[in-house]
Every structure is written in structure tokens, then in C-alpha cells.
Amino acid sequence: MFKIIKQLTSLVAMFAVLFAFSTETMAAKKSKTLENTKKRGFVRCGVSQGLPGFSNADESGNWTGIDVDVCRAVAAATLGDATKVKFTPLSAKERFTALTSGEIDILSRNTTWTLSRDADIGLTFVGVNFYDGQGFMVRKGSGISSTGEFKNGTSVCTNLGTTTELNMRDFFDSKGISYEPVVFEKADEVVAAYDAGRCDTYTTDKSGLAAQRTKLSAPDDHVVLPETISKEPLGPVVRQGDSVWEDIVRWSLNTMIEAEEYGVNSSNADMMKTSNNPAIKRLVGAEGELGAAFGLDNDWNLRIIKQVGNYGESYKRNIADTGILPDRGPNELWTKGGILYVPPAR
């Protein structure tokens, strides 16, 4: 009998532990993400498994790219140090589950903003940090110069679990061309298979094509076709249900873009505190109480600009100078003929 009582008590203890855990997860409704991030001391950020220019790790494990910079900006704003980010490389297939299950707090992984993703699966897109579109890469020797020249039976290599798979079908169906989709889980496998001649063409976002082309055995033998078959606004994503955290990530990105608009960059940010323009003063925390809205101090945006730089600096460092896409195209400020346009920070 005594033995049974002992078993019972251990059972009760186990349940107590389980339920304590459950109340903790359930209470994560109101901006717990920020609190947990501060407690933890680093921002948990989901990135790609290696896409030069967007998120890519070098030999020593340092991550760079414009997607990486969004997470660094959030770390600078919330923790005061842009290096306090833990990057989790994710495949396209894993990314949303990692975010909704709470393994990461920001997903900044060249992810296309679509209605069903935004509304249906517990995610919230906070903005766009790169305007992209899907394109095709072919071998130069094939003589194909436009997507109109594809013939029935073309084999197409691409990534699993992306909008690419859907656009590809829309495209080939509307043209009435039969094709063979060869779908891999990892980008490196797609590149290897395309390189080996398994496929006649490789399709993904054009920025991705430009970046992956550098990994081919003879990059100069391949060419990206001029047509763009879809709209791919890429941007950071957060979990639904924590609107404060959502605002922090959104305005960290917006700050970088607005800083470029007002000519504030990492080297002149401190001097801008004495600027005559109130908008600039607000941007470097010298006027107004913008940080208070998120529960942050007033230097949050200054830190982003000083530690990470403005959007233009980030683009130049990661995408232009690396030779991936020297021309900014639509990703130029609205004042310079592009479509980058963010709401005012005031």
C-alpha cells in the first residue's frame, strides 16, 4: 500500500510540472517575446541555409546579408547590440513551423508575402525588404533568350515548399506547355542537379538565381532570362498574436529605409542629432519619445543606424558589392525612381 502512495505522489508531481509548463506557454499572449528576448539576451532569428546576399554564413560562422541585417537591427533596438542574434538556418519547408512553434521569433528568410500565408497559418508579415520576381535560368548555349521559347517536355529544377512551385504551374499551364518539375528540399541540391544537366532550366526568385549562379561550376555559361513571371515581395515574418513585437520588427526595418531617405548613415548618425530637420532628429532619437511606444528607450533607432547602417548601406554591402545585383531596380527609394516607400516615423 505504501508503495502505491509513493507512486501516486510521483505522478502528481509529474503533472504539476507538466501543467506549470503549459500555463507558461499559454500566457505568451501579450508581448512576452520582447521580455523573453531580453531575459535570454539574444534575438532568435530564422534564416536561409545559405543564399549569398540575403543570408549566408562564411567559414567562421559569421552571417551576412540583407535578411540578416533585419534581425541585427532588431537586436540593436531591443538589446543594444547588433551582434546578439542567434541564427537558425531553415529549409523552405521548415521555416513556418519553426516560427509558429516558437523556435524562432523572427523569420527573415527571403519569404514571399502572400494572402494565404499572412491570413491562414498564424503568421504576420511586417513589411518588404526586397521586391523580387520569379525568373528562369538557362544554359547560354541553348540559344533560348525568352520564356516563350520553352517547348513541351522541358524539365525544371526548383525548391520544395515555395511560391515558386505554384507560379511555375500557373506559368506553364497558361502557356499550354507540359513540363517536368524536379523539386528538391535544399537549394544546394537544386544547384547540383541543374549543374549536372538533370534540368533544362532552373527557376526561383531572380535575386536567388543571381546568387545561386555564383555557385555553379561555370557561372558564365548560364544566363537569367529577362521575363519576370510573378511578384515576390520578400520580407520578415513574425508570429501572430504579439502585436508589440510585430511593431518592433516592422519599425526596425522601416527605420533603416527611412534613414537612407533622409541621408542618415552609420558614420554621420551621431552628428545628425543636431540637425535642423525634426524628422531627422526623431530618427536619431534626439526628439520625441518614439521608443516608448514599444517599451524601448529613445536611442533604439540611433543604435540601428549606427550598428547596422541604413538600407542603402546594407544593400551595397551585401548585394551590390558582392556582384549579385549591382543595379537596385525596384529596390531603390521612391524618391529615386524605385518603389521603397515606408510610412513616416513620427
Place this chain on the structure above:
Amino acid sequence: MNNIIKRYIPQILAILFVVLIFGFLTLNAQTNMDNRGIDFGFGFLSQESSFDVQFSLIEYSGSDSYARAFLVGLLNTLLVSFISIIICTILGVIIGVARLSSNYLIKNSAAWYVEFFRNIPLLLQIFFWYYAALRALPMPEKADAWFGVTYMTVKGYYIPAMVWENLNVFLYCGLAAIIAIIVLRNYANKLRDTQGKQIPVLLYSVVLLIVLPLLSFLFGGVSLEFELPELKKLSKISYIYEGGISLPPELIALVLALSLYTSTFVAECVRAGIEGVSKGQKEAAASVGLTPNQVLKLVIMPQALRIIIPPTTNQYLNLTKNSSLAAAIAYPDLVLVFAGTALMQTGKAIEIVSITMLTYLTISLTIAAIMNWYNKKIEIKEK
């Protein structure tokens, strides 16, 4: 009374514990999904999938439903498992017997084969066969014809397709032949048991199997034509074969890797089975005048099979589950199509993963049931 408590209370508590844990997990998942605005439901299965699949045994296009995409993936998983199980069994038996050979060279080659293929992780083998094959195989326009009409290329293995007319008549004839053979066998067994007469059953069976379907060609209006793959130009440098059937390189690499890997384990089961039959049995059988063939067929194998079947069942189950590694090399199996693309496009992680798990469970239980039935059949019948 005290005894009853001691016996039942812990069991009741254990059941309660399991129920509570499941209840808690469901509740927790439900609450968290509610918080994040994720709906739970299987309605998506009837929605249009809007993605295409590379290789399918049934008609499928992007305008079909997710349920049909599931079926496509399931059939592809079954196809690759079925082919691999057959190949690995044949290879396994040959290698297993070879390991017992008295010939030094045969015995050692078989041992090396087993040690080599079973000690390299399967995923690596799959990658090896796939990428090695892709690198080594010729482009379509440079491929030499195998057997005159088939082409092994980097884009797949192209074989002629069969175009049937009145296929059902042919199938009925085949079915009739099989039924006739079963009846004949039963009759022959009865004849042997009651009158001690032997009739050449095997010969008659082969004749039946050839003659009946042949008759369908002559009188049943059945005809068969072959559609040969023909080279077609896609662009200045790329070609493809049109017509016929194309087996994608992903399927070939996967079958190769799965069957070579699993055959080593089957070989070990076979070796264990044959070695498990005591030497005395063989000697006794020989001493009553049975030929070596009869010894193997009537004395050794029936006993060896009892040892071979249960562990081999395990290997078949492993093979089927291992086929989910297909996703790594773009073979559109259940995991790639349903737990991959469909999951990503719908975001219904819990629903899709549980359907996939249940499906694998069902496949495995079915294989286990078939093998258990066979095992029962060959067991020692104790009176």
C-alpha cells in the same frame, strides 16, 4: 482485497496517465493554435492543390485536389517500396547462399558486399547513386540504345510503352490461367496422396500460362503495339525523348540504394536461416535417397524459412520507412508531395503530419500482416 488493489490500481493509473497526457497534449496544441489563429480541420483535402508533380502513376494535374496529390505520393511510395522489396529479396537470397558457398572467391566477395553496403549510411548511398549517376550518364542525344529501343540518360531511363487493345480480355485469360493452375496443383497433390502418382505440374503450369493468353491474341481481338521513345529537340543543346515511358533517375537511384542496402540484411537473415537447420537433417534426408535438389526443397528450405521470415519482415518494414528519404533527391513520394509541398502550401502541419504518420503505420501493419500470415502457413503444424 489487498491483492486486488495491488494488481489493478497501478494498471488503472497507468492507463489514466496515458489518457491524461494525450488529453493534455491535444489541449495544449488546441490552445496554442487558437492563440495564433490557426484553424484545425481536414477541409483542405478537397481544395485544388495547384501544384504539379513530376512523376505519377495516376492522372494528376494542378487542378486536382490535395486528396489526389496524397494518393499520387502514396502510390509512388508503394511503387518504390514494392520494386525494392522484390529486388532486395532476390539479391539477398543469392548473396546469403553465396556466403555459405565452399568456393573461396564467391564466399568472400559476398562477405565483402555485405560488410560494404550495410555499413554506409543509407542517405549517403542515395546521394551517391543519384549524383554519381547524374554525373556519369550521357545527355539524351548522346545516349546509346540498350537492347535497341531503350535509352539510359541523365534525364531518365526511356523505355517503349505498350499500347493495348482489349487489355481486359488478355487479363481475364491470365486470371483464368492462374485459377486453372491452382486447381491443377490441388488435383495433383490429391493424386499423389491417394494413389502415389506424380504428374509434371510445373510443365503444365507453364504451358497454361503461355497458351491461354496467347489464345486471347488469336481469338479475343487483343493486340499489342509498342510506342518507341524518339529523340526531340528542345533547344540548340538540349534534347529529350518523347513517347514511351520515362523512369526518372530519382526513382532508379532510390531503388538501387534501397535494394542494395536492404539486401545485405536479407542476406544475413537467409544465411542465419540455412545455418540454423542442423546438419543431421541434411544427412538424414540424403540417406533416405532424396536428391540434393529434393533435400534443399523438401527438407532444408521449409525449416530455414521459419527462421528467415520474421527478421526479413523487419527488413521489409525498414525498407518501406526508409523510402521516405526520397525527399532528399526529389523523388515525389508521400513525404515530398504531401508532407512537403502540400504541407507548405496549406500550412496544416498537424493534420498533414498525422495523416502521413497514420499512412506509414497502415502500410507497415499491412506488410507485417501479410508476412505473419505467411509465417503461420509455414510454421510447424502441431497436432
